[in-house]
Amino acid sequence: MLKDITLGQYFPGNTVAHKLDPRTKIILVIVYIVALFQANGWIGYAVVTAVTAACMALSKIKPSNMFKGIRPMLVIIVLTAALNIFYTQGTPVRPGWIITWEGIARAVQMVLRIVLLISGTFLLTYTTSPIALTDGLELLMNPLKKLKVPVHEMTIMMSMALRFIPTLISETDKIMSAQKARGADFETGSLVQRAKALLPILVPLFVSAFKRADELAVAMESRCYHGGEGRTRMKQLRMQTRDYIALALGAVFLAVMFVLKRYAL
Amino acid sequence: MEPVIVFDNVHYTYPADEKESLCGVSLSIEKGSFVAVLGHNGSGKSTFAKHMNGILVPDEGRVLVEGLDTSDEEHIIDVRRRVGMVFQNPDNQLVANVVEDDVAFAPENLGVEPKEIRERVDAALRQVGMYDYRMHAPHLLSGGQKQRVAIAGVIAMQPDIIVLDEPTAMLDPQGRREVVDTVFSLCREKGMTVVYITHHMDECIDADRLIVMSNGCVMADGKPADIFANAELLRREGLEQPETARLLQDLRASGMRLEGEPLSVEDCAELIAQVLQSERSRS
Numbered sequence: 231m232l233k234d235i236t237l238g239q240y241f242p243g244n245t246v247a248h249k250l251d252p253r254t255k256i257i258l259v260i261v262y263i264v265a266l267f268q269a270n271g272w273i274g275y276a277v278v279t280a281v282t283a284a285c286m287a288l289s290k291i292k293p294s295n296m297f298k299g300i301r302p303m304l305v306i307i308v309l310t311a312a313l314n315i316f317y318t319q320g321t322p323v324r325p326g327w328i329i330t331w332e333g334i335a336r337a338v339q340m341v342l343r344i345v346l347l348i349s350g351t352f353l354l355t356y357t358t359s360p361i362a363l364t365d366g367l368e369l370l371m372n373p374l375k376k377l378k379v380p381v382h383e384m385t386i387m388m389s390m391a392l393r394f395i396p397t398l399i400s401e402t403d404k405i406m407s408a409q410k411a412r413g414a415d416f417e418t419g420s421l422v423q424r425a426k427a428l429l430p431i432l433v434p435l436f437v438s439a440f441k442r443a444d445e446l447a448v449a450m451e452s453r454c455y456h457g458g459e460g461r462t463r464m465k466q467l468r469m470q471t472r473d474y475i476a477l478a479l480g481a482v483f484l485a486v487m488f489v490l491k492r493y494a495l
Numbered sequence: 496m497e498p499v500i501v502f503d504n505v506h507y508t509y510p511a512d513e514k515e516s517l518c519g520v521s522l523s524i525e526k527g528s529f530v531a532v533l534g535h536n537g538s539g540k541s542t543f544a545k546h547m548n549g550i551l552v553p554d555e556g557r558v559l560v561e562g563l564d565t566s567d568e569e570h571i572i573d574v575r576r577r578v579g580m581v582f583q584n585p586d587n588q589l590v591a592n593v594v595e596d597d598v599a600f601a602p603e604n605l606g607v608e609p610k611e612i613r614e615r616v617d618a619a620l621r622q623v624g625m626y627d628y629r630m631h632a633p634h635l636l637s638g639g640q641k642q643r644v645a646i647a648g649v650i651a652m653q654p655d656i657i658v659l660d661e662p663t664a665m666l667d668p669q670g671r672r673e674v675v676d677t678v679f680s681l682c683r684e685k686g687m688t689v690v691y692i693t694h695h696m697d698e699c700i701d702a703d704r705l706i707v708m709s710n711g712c713v714m715a716d717g718k719p720a721d722i723f724a725n726a727e728l729l730r731r732e733g734l735e736q737p738e739t740a741r742l743l744q745d746l747r748a749s750g751m752r753l754e755g756e757p758l759s760v761e762d763c764a765e766l767i768a769q770v771l772q773s774e775r776s777r778s
């Protein structure tokens with residue numbers, strides 16, 4: 231069941247979306263998020279949706295995988311929709327109802343916003359290997375090193391976390407099965423009871439995570455890891471023509487969204 | 496033969512421990528040799544291994560790697576580059592989400608030029624037979640494959656010595672075979688010095704030298720054939736005699752005259768057949 235979590239997962243491929251420099255993609259995602267929050271009318275949302283769909287098509291990520299990424303957020307999405315439908319003032323759908331046309335419109339827009347936000351950011355992790363992603367981040371944040379920000383340490387921690395997500399997920403699965411076999415019940419009971427049932431999972435999980443961390447540190451040191459100083463990379467990042475084109479398109483997209491917002495479209 | 500690792504009266508006690516985990520180990524390991532290390536749980540094998548690349552440094556005595564003292568902070572990277580180390584749990588020593596990125600980790604740390612890293616990575620992956628899997632995610636590989644990737648990650652560092660601490664403990668027979676064959680080819684074809692810690696007697700049979708550890712001391716050190724012939728020592732150390740050695744011993748006890756200590760099944764069968772034939776032709 232936990233295997234369905236796709237957070238931080240990478241689907242190798244050979245499309246333009248995969249080949250773009252990770253720095254370009256990180257900047258584009260930031261541009262995308264800013265652009266998305268400019269949308270306040272139907273045309274604006276239509277433009278963002280079209281752009282997202284185009285990027286998805288370019289990266290050849292299956293919509294079913296996209297949906298898997300959204301599924302864990304379903305509760306939040308439904309809640310947002312409900313709140314907006316019931317708590318927006320306006321003309322009732324039928325006289326006497328509390329559901330208003332404005333409420334429905336707002337709900338649809340809010341849901342769209344969340345779904346687009348998730349899809350956009352997931353496109354980044356789906357098409358970029360964690361190593362490339364953290365390399366990109368490190369290079370983008372390089373100027374911060376002058377301010378004594380531990381950029382290398384932060385990015386190596388992130389890449390280790392991404393590396394161990396699948397391992398820890400499958401471990402959680404194993405521990406859960408083991409506890410179930412001993413009669414543990416995770417699915418029924420009150421919220422408090424269920425939270426209590428999680429304790430026998432969390433404790434062994436943490437113990438093993440610390441043991442792993444210890445062994446990993448020894449293994450890294452054995453392979454001559456000694457911080458970021460003097461480190462080289464096998465895959466050198468180099469901006470190509472396609473990166474500049476992509477960034478230019480991103481700028482155009484952002485400009486369009488600002489204009490649309492200005493005219494409340 | 497020239498020694499590449501020298502232990503000189505090494506004592507070590509873990510900080511939170513009263514009992515010594517290594518009590519006065521002195522030995523040297525020859526260049527190009529395949530040294531197997533056996534011993535029951537807690538006998539100090541891993542502690543011994545971790546002294547070879549300065550993960551642990553002796554409380555007393557010293558360890559020299561190609562003349563470099565491991566307690567010398569200044570040369571620690573030089574020591575670690577010379578002595579590659581592979582551990583038991585493959586999941587906890589792979590650092591990247593893609594096989595080739597993982598293999599590149601050590602040369603990247605050493606500041607090797609990108610082009611040369613690429614060459615080293617490809618060569619290392621070919622060496623262990625994992626080149627076709629270079630773009631795979633390590634967590635989706637089998638145990639034996641993961642362990643071979645870990646070995647490739649060490650080879651890419653171009654070490655002279657490779658130390659493996661129970662690399663087959665978590666593997667099935669198929670995975671064990673893959674790893675053992677890979678390690679032997681490194682020693683026999685590439686001339687690498689190998690220190691191989693294991694629980695499996697049958698993996699030590701072809702080693703040049705076998706060290707048996709117990710309670711932090713070296714209990715026996717010699718040719719595998721000689722050590723396996725010593726049933727009394729093996730029983731005391733809680734080690735199982737290989738089936739071939741036991742068979743030869745029983746046959747000798749029943750009056751058959753057998754010379755030598757062949758340990759592989761084929762050699763053993765051949766020897767017995769020879770003796771039987773010569774006996775038959777005599778009678």
Ligand SMILES: Nc1ncnc2c1ncn2[C@@H]1O[C@H](COP(=O)(O)OP(=O)(O)OP(=O)(O)O)[C@@H](O)[C@H]1O
Pocket residue numbers: 509510511512516534535536537538539540541542543
């Ligand atoms: N981190 C540690 N802290 C304290 N004591 C330790 C630590 N690691 C090992 N020891 C102790 O040192 C002794 C030797 O342990 P070591 O791990 O070297 O044995 P081993 O031969 O590798 O055993 P195994 O076959 O189980 O791997 C044991 O008595 C153990 O309890």
Ligand SMILES: [Mg+2]
Pocket residue numbers: 540541542660661
């Ligand atoms: Mg051990």
